[in-house]
Amino acid sequence: MTTTRTTTSADGTTITYDTKGSGPALVLVPAVLSTRAWDPLYAGLLDLLSDDFTVIHYDRRGRGDSGNTAPYAVEKEIQDIAAVIKDNGGRAYAYGISSGGALTIRAASQLPEIEKAVVYDPPFIVDDSRPPLPDDYVEQLDRAVAENRRGDAVELLMTRAIGVPADWVAAMKADPSWAAMEAVAHTISHDGRIMGTTMSGRPLPTEWKSITTPTLVLNGGNSEPFLHTSGRRLADLLPNGEHQVVPDQSHDVAPAAVAPVLRAYLKGSVR
Structure with a gap:
């Protein structure tokens, strides 16, 4: 059964989340635009993984049923994840797709309570193979x-x-x-x-070399080449990073395709 709960972030913002299952907590970190009510990339993962994990799907601040205390800061989004983890035993795994993957990496850099992280197709642009975002x-x-x-x-x-x-x-x-x-x-x-400067065509932040959280970087076999390039570079940059391709998947990865990969990595021993 899926249960809807709320927690309070450090700045007093209410964060609403759904949870299902038992076992180690697994926080799904939503990508741009996604809400609990409209999230095709995560739809079904609560059912697919709830036998092995306490799966948590939350509304990021400003979306769905969560609050939106001004002013915005990336640090507050990390505090939101920390609040959800604290509410569910104090330790967790984290999985993020696209810009949710970038937020997952930033959270892992600050939250030791994230024991393992998995990111899928974080949309970094690290070379000139694709036009960078405009500075403004x-x-x-x-x-x-x-x-x-x-x-x-x-x-x-x-x-x-x-x-x-x-x-x-x-x-x-x-x-x-x-x-x-x-x-x-x-x-x-x-x-x-x-995303910061990570879509500017420049190398990834060197300070990420200090992120020791075991991290699996995934790319879809059919995802754009620039995503594979940045995915491999991220895995190489992280001290405990690994890279894996999910066959026959694009950026819009099917939950049924990624669920077995998540299960295998997160249930395996930390290297």
């Missing part, structure tokens, strides 16, 4: 939301950060999911701040 990307997002152009913020994310062809966007706007994305458009800049 976050400012453009904030301005669009401030001017109530929420659709423009979503479109900027899609075309510049994710790389969706511009002529596809019109069709996306006709889909009901577009309204769900506009509803959390004010949080897109949060993910921009989490």
Whole structure:
């Protein structure tokens, strides 16, 4: 049975999460735009992994049923994860997809209570194989939301950060999911701040060499080449990093494809 609970972060913000299963806690760290109600990348993982883990799926601040205490700071998102972990035994594994993977790495750098981490296709741009984000990307997002152009913020994310062809966007706007994305458009800049300079075409932060948390970096076999490049470089940079490819999967990884990989890595002994 899935249970909905709340916890309170360090700044007083209410964080709402669903939990299912028993065993070691596994926190699913959502990617950009995702909520508990709309999260196709994590949908089903509570059922698929609940026999082995206490699986936790939370609404990041500003989304769904969680609060949004201003001003925003990446540190507060890390404190949110810490609060969820504290509420569930004080130790946990963490799994993040895309920008959720970047947040997972940043959380692992500060939270020793994360015993193992798994990240899938963190969208780092570490060379010139793909255009970097513009330097004022976050400012453009904030301005669009401030001017109530929420659709423009979503479109900027899609075309510049994710790389969706511009002529596809019109069709996306006709889909009901577009309204769900506009509803959390004010949080897109949060993910921009989490990504920081990691989508600029420059090397990954050298300070990540000090992250000793055992970390599995996953890429989909069908994911774009730049993701494989950055995935391997991240695994090489981390002292306890490993790299693995999930066959036949793209950036939109199927929960059923990644669940066995998560189970095998997290239940294995720490190297």
